[in-house]
Amino acid sequence: xxxxxxxxxxxxxxxxxxxxxxxxxxxxxxxxxxxxxxxxxxxxxxxxxxxxxxxxxxxxxxxxxxxxxxxxxxxxxxxxxxxxxxxxxxxxxxxxxxxxxxxxxxxxxxxxxxxxxxxxxxxxxxxxxxxxxxxxxxxxxxxxxxxxxxxxxxxxxxxxxxxxxxxxxxxxxxxxxxxx
Amino acid sequence: xxxxxxxxxxxxxxxxxxxxxxxxxxxxxxxxxxxxxxxxxxxxxxxxxxxxxxxxxxxxxxxxxxxxxxxxxxxxxxxxxxxxxxxxxxxxxxxxxxxxxxxxxxxxxxxxxxxxxxxxxxxxxxxxxxxxxxxxxxxxxxxxxxxxxxxxxxxxxxxxxxxxxxxxxxxxxxxxxxxxxxxxxxxxxxxxxxxxxxxxxxxxxxxxxxxxxxxxxxxxxxxxxxxxxxxxxxxxxxxxxxxxxxxxxxxxxxxxxxxxxxxxxxxxxxxxxxxxxxxxxxxxxxxxxxxxxxxxxxxxxxxxxxxxxxxxxxxxxxxxxxxxxxxxxxxxxxxxxxxxxxxxxxxxxxxxxxxxxxxxxxxxxxxxxxxxxxxxxxxxxxxxxxxxxxxxxxxxxxxxxxxxxxxxxxxxxxxxxxxxxxxxxxxxxxxxxxxxxxxxxxxxxxxxxxxxxxxxxxxxxxxxxxxxxxxxxxxxxxxxxxxxxxxxxxxxxxxxxxxxxxxxxxxxxxxxxxxxxxxxxxxxxxxxxxxxxxxxxxxxxxxxxxxxxxxxxxxxxxxxxxxxxxxxxxxxxxxxxxxxxxxxxxxxxxxxxxxxxxxxxxxxxxxxxxxxxxxxxxxxxxxxxxxxxxxxxxxxxxxxxxxxxxxxxxxxxxxxxxxxxxxxxxxxxxxxxxxxxxxxxxxxxxxxxxxxxxxxxxxxxxxxxxx
Numbered sequence: 001x002x003x004x005x006x007x008x009x010x011x012x013x014x015x016x017x018x019x020x021x022x023x024x025x026x027x028x029x030x031x032x033x034x035x036x037x038x039x040x041x042x043x044x045x046x047x048x049x050x051x052x053x054x055x056x057x058x059x060x061x062x063x064x065x066x067x068x069x070x071x072x073x074x075x076x077x078x079x080x081x082x083x084x085x086x087x088x089x090x091x092x093x094x095x096x097x098x099x100x101x102x103x104x105x106x107x108x109x110x111x112x113x114x115x116x117x118x119x120x121x122x123x124x125x126x127x128x129x130x131x132x133x134x135x136x137x138x139x140x141x142x143x144x145x146x147x148x149x150x151x152x153x154x155x156x157x158x159x160x161x162x163x164x165x166x167x168x169x170x171x172x173x174x175x176x177x178x179x180x
Numbered sequence: 181x182x183x184x185x186x187x188x189x190x191x192x193x194x195x196x197x198x199x200x201x202x203x204x205x206x207x208x209x210x211x212x213x214x215x216x217x218x219x220x221x222x223x224x225x226x227x228x229x230x231x232x233x234x235x236x237x238x239x240x241x242x243x244x245x246x247x248x249x250x251x252x253x254x255x256x257x258x259x260x261x262x263x264x265x266x267x268x269x270x271x272x273x274x275x276x277x278x279x280x281x282x283x284x285x286x287x288x289x290x291x292x293x294x295x296x297x298x299x300x301x302x303x304x305x306x307x308x309x310x311x312x313x314x315x316x317x318x319x320x321x322x323x324x325x326x327x328x329x330x331x332x333x334x335x336x337x338x339x340x341x342x343x344x345x346x347x348x349x350x351x352x353x354x355x356x357x358x359x360x361x362x363x364x365x366x367x368x369x370x371x372x373x374x375x376x377x378x379x380x381x382x383x384x385x386x387x388x389x390x391x392x393x394x395x396x397x398x399x400x401x402x403x404x405x406x407x408x409x410x411x412x413x414x415x416x417x418x419x420x421x422x423x424x425x426x427x428x429x430x431x432x433x434x435x436x437x438x439x440x441x442x443x444x445x446x447x448x449x450x451x452x453x454x455x456x457x458x459x460x461x462x463x464x465x466x467x468x469x470x471x472x473x474x475x476x477x478x479x480x481x482x483x484x485x486x487x488x489x490x491x492x493x494x495x496x497x498x499x500x501x502x503x504x505x506x507x508x509x510x511x512x513x514x515x516x517x518x519x520x521x522x523x524x525x526x527x528x529x530x531x532x533x534x535x536x537x538x539x540x541x542x543x544x545x546x547x548x549x550x551x552x553x554x555x556x557x558x559x560x561x562x563x564x565x566x567x568x569x570x571x572x573x574x575x576x577x578x579x580x581x582x583x584x585x586x587x588x589x590x591x592x593x594x595x596x597x598x599x600x601x602x603x604x605x606x607x608x609x610x611x612x613x614x615x616x617x618x619x620x621x622x623x624x625x626x627x628x629x630x631x632x633x634x635x636x637x638x639x640x641x642x643x644x645x646x647x648x649x650x651x652x653x654x655x656x657x658x659x660x661x662x663x664x665x666x667x668x669x670x671x672x673x674x675x676x677x678x679x680x681x682x683x684x685x686x687x688x689x690x691x692x693x694x695x696x697x698x699x700x701x702x703x704x705x706x707x708x709x710x711x712x713x714x715x716x717x718x719x720x721x722x723x724x725x726x727x728x729x730x731x732x733x734x735x736x737x738x739x740x741x742x743x744x745x746x747x748x749x750x751x752x753x754x755x756x757x758x759x760x761x762x763x764x765x766x767x768x769x770x771x772x773x774x775x776x777x778x779x780x781x782x783x784x785x786x787x788x789x790x791x792x793x794x795x796x797x798x799x800x801x802x803x804x805x806x807x808x809x810x811x812x813x814x815x816x817x818x819x820x821x822x823x824x825x826x827x828x829x830x831x832x833x834x835x836x837x838x839x840x841x842x843x844x845x846x847x848x849x850x851x852x853x854x855x856x857x858x859x860x861x862x863x864x865x866x867x868x869x870x871x872x873x874x875x876x877x878x879x880x881x882x883x884x885x886x887x
Contacts, residue, residue, distance in 0.1 A: 016211050016416070023207055032196055048206060055214040066502070117194045124194075139191050171187045171755070 036136035046078035131166030471520035472569030482517025526562030594627025640664035656737035683769035696729025704733035709816035736769035759834030785865030793828030802846035809839035
């Protein structure tokens with residue numbers, strides 16, 4: 001959008017106000033995607049790194065590109081790297097979700113999951129990463145299936161299947177919790 | 181009950197908050213990082229055009245000048261002329277066409293350089309550290325004598341000048357070095373002074389913006405109306421200052437062409453950057469012509485050199501595979517504020533007038549048949565001339581309206597955490613009720629908020645309230661909206677609101693035998709077909725009757741009429757979107773705070789609809805949606821839905837025994853969505869076979885279900 005292009009131009013010229021506007025505009029969006037794909041601490045690190053790189057290397061931004069897509073891609077790549085490096089698969093039973101809320105809402109944490117999101121967050125972590133990525137990027141990242149297909153280097157049909165399977169799995173995880 | 185799309189809705193509810201203190205510290209840290217990277221070594225490294233441009237001192241001045249020019253509008257309008265020869269600052273800059281050359285000194289944040297410009301697209305900039313730039317026609321050299329390096333590339337100055345249709349000399353002197361900048365040059369000088377033997381018109385202003393204190397000063401020769409001196413100073417909230425100062429030493433001196441020539445010395449490290457192909461907007465032949473005028477709202481004075489961006493035409497893929505509209509061009513207003521642009525293809529046209537250094541809104545005076553005041557758009561036919569597409573420009577202090585609200589509950593106690601949205605009467609969003617510090621503001625402990633940067637509206641809007649936390653859990657906010665009103669520029673609007681508590685209804689479900697029915701799902705559906713209870717986040721928890729057949733529904737407004745939906749879910753796969761049997765009952769919430777009891781008799785005999793479509797095969801993206809006929813309207817939420825397989829068959833179980841509306845939709849051979857509708861009356865314990873043709877849906881057969 002034009003506002004983003006203007007912000008990029010201003011940012012490339014070292015405008016602090018532009019950096020602040022970009023930060024305010026996109027940090028929640030990026031944190032939500034990152035938190036949906038991983039856990040809060042990884043999300044914080046990844047998004048923080050993205051903004052630090054933006055502040056340092058604004059001159060490498062292309063004024064013709066989409067700022068939102070650029071930031072989102074940075075976050076997605078960052079999360080993937082972290083998740084693959086750490087091989088984090090935090091399998092937490094839904095019953096322990098209350099603990100996690102209190103840990104994450106400590107004074108030092110940037111991201112705080114809303115209470116009703118904790119269970120969903122834990123359920124998301126129980127589905128395969130590729131499915132989680134498709135679900136989160138489609139429903140929270142505003143990405144279309146063909147864009148996600150390009151990202152995951154798969155066909156659109158595969159992405160749609162991953163999405164469907166992801167939703168089915170989530171539904172059954174959450175239903176099991178209901179039944180408990 | 182809700183279909184399988186509920187899981188998507190539940191996932192969309194995933195949300196986070198941020199720790200505000202930590203948020204602020206992170207932002208402070210980012211600013212420091214940015215400041216450090218700005219102060220690190222500049223110059224002639226082997227990077228792309230973009231980077232060099234950013235680090236060029238000249239560009240810094242250009243940026244400062246843009247800010248200066250925009251800020252100038254903060255001057256108190258002078259109104260008249262000084263000694264009969266003063267002109268608006270925009271016209272001063274345009275006087276550059278009179279000169280053939282210039283020689284100047286530039287001081288940018290205490291780094292000094294000397295500049296020469298000559299008509300014929302020639303420019304030379306020498307920095308105090310021995311580096312220099314020479315731009316001669318389309319080619320530019322950046323030279324670092326100390327490091328014995330030189331880079332040859334396309335001239336940024338030439339490119340920008342060509343876009344404006346001017347010489348590089350004009351481009352530089354006018355400081356229009358950035359895309360998207362619109363300088364509003366209608367202002368005139370504040371006084372006349374004598375300095376250095378010259379009579380000078382002084383342009384001056386001071387302004388505070390986004391925490392920065394900005395002061396600007398320009399001196400213009402009253403006789404020649406040429407710029408002699410310009411100084412811009414900005415001090416940010418931390419006391420750090422930026423300064424940019426340009427002093428013209430001489431106009432029209434004889435400057436040899438040799439000054440603008442360069443040949444690398446032997447042994448010099450030379451890098452040549454390949455010329456990039458021109459990326460022009462898609463040119464169109466013929467097309468519509470659009471024209472209009474831009475004036476200041478306050479005094480109707482023309483806005484000259486405002487930049488308009490026109491985006492039009494059909495969507496195409498650019499070289500990076502991204503979708504964009506085929507037509508993208510810019511134009512400027514002339515000294516009388518007029519603009520025109522031709523060759524615009526048929527379709528939707530967006531017109532954007534902006535000043536990107538200061539956010540000054542330009543409001544269309546013409547009727548936008550699509551789009552809105554912030555992003556005005558019209559539809560053109562690709563042939564006709566469209567005239568009088570006029571805009572009025574407002575300074576922020578003359579523009580933004582103010583909304584204050586005071587919210588209490590039914591006991592008169594203030595409610596904290598209430599936010600507001602503004603939407604047009606047709607439902608499209610006008611915007612959130614913004615506040616300065618944050619994007620969304622909520623009422624504080626005193627139940628009030630005060631938002632003073634509300635965008636005016638040309639069409640009526642309504643203010644809708646909502647509360648933090650579970651939507652509708654405590655207060656009945658769904659109906660909390662104002663009467664339509666138009667937001668005038670600088671208007672002030674105050675709302676005193678009493679938000680009622682939600683009302684609850686106790687439901688008792690009995691079977692046909694009069695005995696209580698336990699473990700059936702009970703929900704409340706409003707007059708739009710939307711499930712208002714249980715809340716989205718609790719959909720999978722459900723709301724089930726106890727052993728005595730009791731359950732309660734909440735989230736209702738006082739006196740609200742609604743439907744109770746009772747469903748038996750499959751215990752093996754309890755999907756609220758796919759019940760085994762269901763029934764619908766009308767009910768109403770109490771106007772007072774009481775909780776009435778609604779007793780219903782649930783006939784659990786299932787109803788099934790099996791359909792087949794006599795439509796062209798294969799059926800693509802076919803689906804059948806079931807709505808309750810008692811809820812009027814075409815766009816109410818569906819009660820049940822199912823996919824139609826490629827052979828055209830579908831089955832819907834758990835249909836409520838009532839009058840229902842079915843809608844079958846699919847994609848036809850031409851790729852268009854087509855739908856067929858029908859209304860049926862169904863009763864418990866029956867299996868219905870329906871036939872769907874291109875024109876209707878009819879019951880073909882009915883029989884008892886055996887399970």
